[in-house]
Amino acid sequence: MTETETRSQAPQPKPWIEAIHAYVPGKSASDFEGKDGRPLIKLSANENPLGTSEAALAARADAVVPSLYPDPDSNALRAALGKLHGIDPARILCGTGSGELLSVAASAYAGPGDEVLYVRYGFSLYDIVARRCGATPIVAPDDDYGTDVAALLALVNARTKVIFVANPNNPTGSFLPKGEIARLHAALPSHVLLVIDQAYAEYVAPEDDDGALSLAASSANVLVTRTFSKAYGLAGERVGWATGSTKVIEVLNRIRGPFNLSNSAQATALAAVGDQAFVDRTRLHNREERARFAGKIEALGNDGLRAIPSEANFLLVLFEGPLTAEAAYEGLAERGYIVRWLPGQGLPQALRITIGHRRDMDAIAAALREMAEAAR
Numbered sequence: 001m002t003e004t005e006t007r008s009q010a011p012q013p014k015p016w017i018e019a020i021h022a023y024v025p026g027k028s029a030s031d032f033e034g035k036d037g038r039p040l041i042k043l044s045a046n047e048n049p050l051g052t053s054e055a056a057l058a059a060r061a062d063a064v065v066p067s068l069y070p071d072p073d074s075n076a077l078r079a080a081l082g083k084l085h086g087i088d089p090a091r092i093l094c095g096t097g098s099g100e101l102l103s104v105a106a107s108a109y110a111g112p113g114d115e116v117l118y119v120r121y122g123f124s125l126y127d128i129v130a131r132r133c134g135a136t137p138i139v140a141p142d143d144d145y146g147t148d149v150a151a152l153l154a155l156v157n158a159r160t161k162v163i164f165v166a167n168p169n170n171p172t173g174s175f176l177p178k179g180e181i182a183r184l185h186a187a188l189p190s191h192v193l194l195v196i197d198q199a200y201a202e203y204v205a206p207e208d209d210d211g212a213l214s215l216a217a218s219s220a221n222v223l224v225t226r227t228f229s230k231a232y233g234l235a236g237e238r239v240g241w242a243t244g245s246t247k248v249i250e251v252l253n254r255i256r257g258p259f260n261l262s263n264s265a266q267a268t269a270l271a272a273v274g275d276q277a278f279v280d281r282t283r284l285h286n287r288e289e290r291a292r293f294a295g296k297i298e299a300l301g302n303d304g305l306r307a308i309p310s311e312a313n314f315l316l317v318l319f320e321g322p323l324t325a326e327a328a329y330e331g332l333a334e335r336g337y338i339v340r341w342l343p344g345q346g347l348p349q350a351l352r353i354t355i356g357h358r359r360d361m362d363a364i365a366a367a368l369r370e371m372a373e374a375a376r
């Protein structure tokens with residue numbers, strides 16, 4: 001057999017799989033050479049600077065032995081989430097991070113010939129989960145980096161099967177209030193599944209709730225996803241959950257991974273749900289430091305720096321003056337701060353900076369000021 005023949009007989013990925021660009025995670029500290037032995041501070045993946053609840057860490061240490069399979073249905077965790085949010089556990093599904101749930105939602109309701117819709121500067125995983133099931137990703141224009149409900153609705157047609165809206169959105173931090181979410185849902189044909197990705201919901205003040213959980217309770221076509229990766233400080237345990245109608249949850253349950261949450265993931269997340277004081281501390285810390293940092297960026301307005309108003313645990317900072325985002329990214333890395341530069345998401349003019357400890361945010365703001373002054 002010639003080499004060409006061998007190659008033509010090799011397994012061929014489906015063309016829609018071939019078109020996928022792998023997810024690009026935020027750089028980690030180990031990607032950079034630490035200068036002068038100084039520790040590198042990673043503010044590129046929206047992880048919790050306060051770490052993890054002590055109660056959750058203790059439960060993780062006590063988690064049942066690794067030789068046993070975990071509870072396939074994460075029953076204790078679903079019951080605790082149901083109690084906390086007032087949801088029947090039959091309408092809750094847990095996933096290996098919310099990423100798994102976004103993927104099964106697209107696969108269950110969309111396929112070749114169908115369209116999956118989301119907004120420009122939406123979460124980068126939506127493109128992957130749409131293509132993975134053979135559907136066509138459709139990108140609606142933004143409204144000054146925010147989600148534009150009218151623009152989304154204008155692109156809905158008979159082929160549209162799933163809409164993803166992250167609220168707050170990543171990487172912009174922008175937030176649609178309850179009225180806008182309700183307006184979007186009310187105008188959608190009933191065959192479209194509206195997925196509201198609430199990865200950052202715990203950072204939103206309770207009185208500003210976007211109403212998505214109650215829509216998920218009352219509608220046949222709304223799915224809400226949540227994660228333990230952000231405010232709960234459990235990114236490394238890979239735990240997410242979703243809620244929707246009994247029917248939607250039952251469908252997604254058929255195609256999620258069996259035993260998708262490990263023993264330690266279930267035990268740790270269960271204890272984390274029980275420590276709402278940690279989540280409250282996280283929200284308050286984030287609110288205070290985000291406002292403080294945003295104020296310092298605003299003071300650099302004459303140098304062309306601008307932060308998109310954020311309800312999440314990060315700020316998207318635009319560089320519209322002489323100091324470029326790329327130069328700022330490199331300057332911060334030299335000073336030991338790893339943030340997220342997003343040219344691959346059509347945002348070469350922006351840095352997404354996770355809100356960390358005050359000393360670090362103050363140091364970053366001071367470094368940006370110094371670089372902006374030098375670039376004048």
Ligand SMILES: *Cc1c(COP(=O)(O)O)cnc(C)c1O
Binds near residue numbers: 096166170228230238
């Ligand atoms: C971080 C994030 C997630 C969470 O992903 P996990 O798989 O749960 O870690 C989901 N959606 C958005 C918009 C995010 O930023």
